[in-house]
Amino acid sequence: MTTxxxxxxxxxxxxxxxxxxxxxxAVAGGAITALVGGNGAGKTTLMRVVAGLITPSQGRVRLDGxxxxxxxxxxxxxxxxxxxxxxxxxxxxxxxxxxxxxxxxTARARPGWMARRDEMYALFPRLAARRRQRAATLSxxxxxxxxxxxxxxxxxxxxxxxxxxxxxxxxxxxxxxxxIASVRxxxxxxxxxxxxxxxxxxxxxxxxxxxxxRLVDEGTGPTxxxxxxxxxxxxxx
Numbered sequence: 001m002t003t004x005x006x007x008x009x010x011x012x013x014x015x016x017x018x019x020x021x022x023x024x025x026a027v028a029g030g031a032i033t034a035l036v037g038g039n040g041a042g043k044t045t046l047m048r049v050v051a052g053l054i055t056p057s058q059g060r061v062r063l064d065g066x067x068x069x070x071x072x073x074x075x076x077x078x079x080x081x082x083x084x085x086x087x088x089x090x091x092x093x094x095x096x097x098x099x100x101x102x103x104x105x106t107a108r109a110r111p112g113w114m115a116r117r118d119e120m121y122a123l124f125p126r127l128a129a130r131r132r133q134r135a136a137t138l139s140x141x142x143x144x145x146x147x148x149x150x151x152x153x154x155x156x157x158x159x160x161x162x163x164x165x166x167x168x169x170x171x172x173x174x175x176x177x178x179x180i181a182s183v184r185x186x187x188x189x190x191x192x193x194x195x196x197x198x199x200x201x202x203x204x205x206x207x208x209x210x211x212x213x214r215l216v217d218e219g220t221g222p223t224x225x226x227x228x229x230x231x232x233x234x235x236x237x
Contacts, residue, residue: 001028003065004158004189005050010059012049019045020213023059027158032180032190034204034221036197036234042213043193044086047162050191051083052076063158078106080157084147084164092136096127099135099146103153113153120149123179141172145179152183159183161192165199177203197234201225 005027013019019042027033037043048054050061052073061069068076073083091099100120104113121128124145130138135146144164151159161180165173173196181203184190194200201207204221209230217224224230 001030003027004029004063005191006060006062006065007046007050008060008062010046010049010056010061012045012054012056012059014045014054018057018213020049020056023213023215025208025215025218027189027191028206029157029189030184030187031205032184032192032203032221034200034207035191035193035210036195036200036207036224037210038234039195041210043210044162046210047083047086047160047191047193051081051160053083077154078108080108080155081160082151082154082156082158083160084144084151084162086162086166090135090138090143090146090150093134095132095134096138096146097131099150100153103150104155106154109154116153116155120152123152123182124149141168141176144168144172144176148176148179148183152188156188158189158191161190161194163194164192165194165196173199197230198225201230 003026008024010023011021023046035043035046045054049056052071060067063079068079100117104110104116126142127145127149135143138146164176168176177199180190192200201221201224207219207221207224208215209217
């Protein structure tokens with residue numbers, strides 16, 4: 001597999017408070033790459049740097065070999081990055097149909113957007129049944145489906161998922177991870193940040209472990225799941 005996303009020597013934080021230190025890793029094209037760790041490890045901060053929401057104090061972010069460190073979040077979306085943020089952040093007053101249309105606002109995504117909308121309804125039948133319903137009236141699981149569908153409407157090359165299982169019931173989480181695997185099977189590269197270590201590494205081709213702002217371990221999903229340090233720290237085994 002070729003490298004789609006490359007992070008090199010990254011440091012970032014909030015004002016004078018450092019969060020990430022000397023982060024370096026790669027996301028292979030066509031794969032699911034996971035970043036796991038506990039609360040406060042810096043996972044969301046790293047995802048925001050990749051998405052262009054936070055400017056790093058040092059280091060580089062490269063997409064398909066091109067340095068995008070200085071690009072805005074909107075410019076990164078135009079290049080094929082799509083973020084599903086922690087907490088979903090759907091527009092409460094917009095209907096499902098309106099939200100999906102907004103997801104295809106870039107020049108890259110506008111051609112064929114209606115056909116892609118129909119693909120989203122096929123992927124998420126619950127959204128199809130509620131297409132004229134406002135996002136604020138949806139359940140947490142339905143809002144997560146909508147946030148994921150909105151991101152996919154942008155025709156992403158790289159889908160960024162920040163804590164997608166947060167606050168969802170176990171049955172919904174299981175269906176969500178099945179959907180993520182199907183998105184990868186359709187050719188979309190996935191980079192996922194998650195606290196649900198077991199479910200995430202079960203579908204990940206490769207994974208990294210973040211602790212206190214630094215990467216401390218890496219390996220294939222099955223390898224990390226079998227590692228004693230991971231099982232003790234995150235699985236309670």
